[in-house]
Amino acid sequence: MGTRRRGEELERAILHAAADELRESGYAGLTMDRVAARAGTNKNAIYRRWPHRAALGIAAYRHLSDAALPDPDTGSLRGDALEMLRKANETWSSPHGAVLRGLLAAAADDPELLTLMRERSGADTMDRAWLGMLERAAARGEAPAAAAHHRVATTPIMLLRAEYAMRGIPSVPDEVLVEIVDEVFLPLVRGRG
Amino acid sequence: MGTRRRGEELERAILHAAADELRESGYAGLTMDRVAARAGTNKNAIYRRWPHRAALGIAAYRHLSDAALPDPDTGSLRGDALEMLRKANETWSSPHGAVLRGLLAAAADDPELLTLMRERSGADTMDRAWLGMLERAAARGEAPAAAAHHRVATTPIMLLRAEYAMRGIPSVPDEVLVEIVDEVFLPLVRGRG
DNA sequence: CTTATAGGGTACGTGGCGTACCTTAAGCGG
DNA sequence: CCGCTTAAGGTACGCCACGTACCCTATAAG
Structure with missing residues (x-):
């Protein structure tokens, strides 16, 4: 009786329900x-807003995490890079990450x-x-200025991503992160002098 | 009527049919x-051999390509690397590659x-x-011996893989391949001296 | 107050996986 | 040569989930 939700309010309810389902069941x-049941509505209301399940899933994903993105400042490029990789690895191996990989x-x-x-996943951010990190390192004289290049900056996370694609669910071991930094990232930065 | 196929023969027929379906429909x-229909049999015969669709898909994939893997020798490390990347890009962007990505x-x-x-996909091969390529380059004096490292060798294809994961179906443009080689791979090799 | 709009309820078509059962052919051991 | 075990063929079904179709009703706007 009385209250029948409409518009924004209903939309938020649906997204909230969808996010809960994502959290619980992936x-x-x-x-x-x-x-629909969880939001206390029916599928009509959903399909009027999103054309199919995947679109709803993606829209709901943003309600899961506002991904406080790290901006480490350990003083050394190596420390910063490891910190970034470790945070990314944590995120990707968490339940959130499982959802994200499922969506992907x-x-x-x-x-x-x-x-x-x-x-929605903040990949660009x-x-x-990473680029900012490299620029700070260059300013400190710890890296050549030519190292602050887009491809260089994205290489470590790209490698981490690919590692996930090859392995599957469990988290990537820390040794791999260290290897990515020591055997690839730092030599690469050095090599651009 | 005489012939009812059994064992190996039937199994081959099923795999052949599945491979055809993969080719046509992904x-x-x-x-x-x-x-089942295409193989002229029924689902029982399939489920007796593979527990579910995914297993059949993977088993059938090997019938699609025997992936003659390139072993280029252009004389320069840069040439070899580009050649390898281009071949990989071709494969991954072909219908075969689409199937492979779907399976993945x-x-x-x-x-x-x-x-x-x-x-089944010959990733290790x-x-x-790539490692062999690096070793030959080192022998020619074109790269430091320390560059023949597993992580270094796998970096370019890992980057290509990640590029596919981010972009989706179409092939990765050639400029990206060139960038991977010139801005990442070669500086990386150089940096390990 | 009327009317267009959007939500609620519900049922249904469709497709596809995986299973259950029974019938029938093949091969094998005696 | 004969029966028995094993695997194929045929077919139907349960189940689930997507997406759609209707029809009814509350709400807001004019």
């Missing part, structure tokens, strides 16, 4: 019927969804953080 | 009913399937080819 376990897999053959993902 | 479009996505949260994939 993307694979996210069903439209259960989201689901969007893998739909370019439209992929771009949506990138916007992360890239900029 | 992994997402691979259905058990159609494979499907196996993403099942470690057991992932290891199966790695065996590719890694060894």
Whole structure:
């Protein structure tokens, strides 16, 4: 009776319900019927807003984490890089990360969804953080100025990403992170002099 | 009527049918009913051999390509590396590659399937080819011996893989490959002196 | 006060996986 | 040569989940 939710309010309720389902069951376990039930509405209201499950999943994902992105300042480039990698590894291996990987897999053959993902997952922001790190290192004289290059900055997380793609669910061991920094990232920075 | 196929013969027929379906419809479009129909048999015969769709998909994938893996010798490290990357890019952006990426996505949260994939997709072989390339370059005096390191060798393909994970279906543009080689791989090799 | 709009309820079509059962052919041991 | 075990064929089904179609009702806007 009385109150029938509409517009914004209903939309928030749906997204909230969907985010809860994501948290509890992951993307694979996210069903439209259960989201509708949990939000106390029906599938119509959902399909009027998102064309299919994947779109809802992606939209709901942002409600999971506001990803306080680290901006470490340990004093050394090596320390900063390791810190960044470790934080990323934590995030990706957490339940959040599992959800994110599930979404990524689901969007893998739909370019439209992929771009949506990138916007919502803050990948670009992360890239900029790495670039900033390199610039600070260059300012300290710890790295050549030519090292502050986009490809260089993104290399470590790209490697981490690929590592996840090859391995699967469990977190990447810390030794691998150290290797990425010591055997690839630092030599690479050095090599650009 | 005489002939009812059994054992090996039937198994080959099923795999052949599944491979055809993969080629035509990709992994997402691979259905058990159609494979059974195409092989002129029924789902029982399939489920007696593979526990689920994903397992069949992976088993059938090997019938698609025997991936003649390139072992270039252009005389320069840069040339060899670019050649390898370009071949990999071609493969990954071909229909074969689409199938492979579909399988990878499907196996993403099942470690057991992932290891199966790695065996069947010849990823390890590719890694060894890169290492060999680096060793030859070192022998020519074109690279420090310390550059022939596993992490270094796998970096370019890992970056390519990650690039696919971020972008989706279309092939990665050649400029990106060149950048990976010139801005990352070669400086990295140089930096390990 | 009327009317367009959007939500609620519900049922259904469709497709695909995996399973259950029974019937029938093949091969094998005696 | 014969029966028995094993594997194939045929078919139907349970189940689940997506997406759609209707029809009814509350809400807000004019």
